[in-house]
Amino acid sequence: MESFDANVGSRLVVTELSHIKELVMQLEEHLGGCGSHDLCKLLASQIFSTIERSIGMITSSNFDSGPKRSAAVVGLADGFKTTKKRKKMTEKMKNQVKVSSAGGGETPVDDGNSWRKYGQKEILGAKYPRGYYRCTYRHSQGCAAMKQVQRTDEDPTIFNVFYLGTHTCVPKTEAAAAAGIPEASVTMTVKTEGLAVAGDLKSWSTATTPFHKSSTPASVCLAPERSPFSAPSTSVNWPVSPATSGSNHNPSFSLYNASEWWAHSELQEVVSALVVASTPPVPAMDVTDELLDVVDMDVSSFLA
């Protein structure tokens, strides 16, 4: 059922990604002409490498190994070794699983929502502790959304994220966005690992993107209904969630998928989607279908 989707979807995604890659290369060449765009070039190369990595992730996890399926699932497996308790737990998990942060970031994903960490626990048999988060607006708005984040044993850069409940809170920034707050057109979280110019990037991002590591009030709780792509102008706002902001030295492509609200960004989403596509989260729906839309839309909007 899902294997078909995963494979076909992944293939298509790889194709699309390759296309993006080429376009980025072209972009890079053009940027090369006008020497004043170092930053742009830097970004382009980062995008390029990230895409490459994403492709690699997909191909390696999806096309080769049969039983292994994907990093996501593997991660899930090791994160939750099958005990009764966990089995029971997974049952109640609604939007679960999601791998992410292939950027070697210290922290998991920034899924666009505003989370507040309320606990951390060493889990038996797991190398890394599990973090417990809930919606920042839990009290103010009674939002019951929660999530658990845990690194996988094999690959610390990959996180299992379990979403519990759905956001019922009202996005604070929606009003701000509607008010016409300018936002960087494509504020993608470029991986900065191994980037010696982190400082530069930082200053840049502070000036042009929502990436500055402030856990500002500008947090977003995505409204489930929101059409992912109908209003790109408002979907790019990517506040670093508190959970992420605290120690996130390596902004990285993050992916997430909590059912309804999993498509709210530009290129970042494209890359995110890759892994998502290759690893259909258990209860998650037709990921691949949406994925294709994502790719389509993103490519055009990003490179337009």
Place this chain on the structure above:
DNA sequence: ACTATTTGACCGGC
């Protein structure tokens, strides 16, 4: 001063 994170303690299920 306010808000978020950390972390040890506590609680409930098994």
Place this chain on the structure above:
DNA sequence: GCCGGTCAAATAGT
């Protein structure tokens, strides 16, 4: 009694 999940005081960051 063990383990995962949550609470809440202490601490840190802004």
